[in-house]
Amino acid sequence: MITEMNRKIISISSKRQLTIPGAFFAKLGFGDKAECIIRDNELVIRPARLESNGEFAEEILSDLIREGYSGQELLEEFKARQSKVRPAVKKMIDDAHRMATGEIESMSYDDVFGGEE
Template sequence: MSTSVIERGNTKMNRKILSISSKRQVTIPQKFYQLLGFGDEAECVMRDGELIIRPIKVSSGGEFAEQILAELIREGLSGEELLTEFKKRQAQMRPAAEAMLTKAEEIAEGKADYTTYEDIFGMEE
């Protein structure tokens, strides 16, 4: 089947009807796969009665690499020990960020309590 363009409000979307195999598998059209930058994994989310399949954005944790290295050097690590501990801490960054995002979503949905800046530090006088 060919790809078509549909409009929802002011948003234009590319649309393609997919077949679902007997094993409940679908194939992502090559055009979508390439344009969206899919790799070896995809994230599947159900939201408002829709199934969303999107590429996993690979983050090496490089955003914090300099801070991690500086901390390890302050701790006196070097050589192979430095490299091993750096890899360990860098691998912890993504799960920590995902946990923070999950908590933020729960707070936004009213499913979790939140703490304000004033709750933690009090009001400045």
């Protein structure tokens, strides 16, 4: 829900620069970098993530909660699973390159992602 507390009209300079309101900056924990994302017909500006893998954070958390994790156990399992995302994506990219160059045979969806559990 959009309220006066979480909405503000800001100016854009002739150099396409804008200033994030101080209260928003502090509340969201911005540092010296911001990430810009086009989502539907909106521009989302949020604090830049120092680590990747954030793209899957919601999915990982959703799975963990559905599996019954909570508290410190949730945090520990989240960190463990999130740490596996980057190596898995790198392997998929490497395998795709090797398939494209004919170094290895192409794989099916089930070969890459496994069958339904």
